[in-house]
Amino acid sequence: MTRTVLLWLAFALAAGAADQATIAQGQKQEQRTCLPCHSLRIVHTNRLSRAGWNKELDKMAGWGAKYTDRDALLEYLVATYGDAKPVAPPEMTADGRK
């Protein structure tokens, strides 16, 4: 019984750690892959499902984005800007200028 619990715990911890590493890797990929074409604001103001981000990455590939670790990038986007996250606050400049 105790052994089962310990095994389960070890597995859960390992899985959690791998996840954090994947997300960090995905964020690096974002810097490398997305910034050459546009700012990240256009990315970070979105809240999309996994299917939505997947489609978005295909769309960007069609415009020339090249992925070295597409899986990590997708995991990062879903974890950080998934559709369960609260909507980003609008940016207001008060004078109508950007």
Ligand code: HEC
């Ligand atoms: C080869 C150029 C290019 C690259 C690289 C690129 N994009 Fe885009 N992206 C565009 C263009 C062009 C638009 C639409 C025009 C605009 O509004 O600036 C756009 C718009 C978007 C939008 C707004 C919604 C939409 O579909 O128009 C999102 C979200 C987005 N990109 C995400 C990403 C992410 C995430 C990456 C990195 C993985 C990325 N883009 C890399 C060219 C690119």
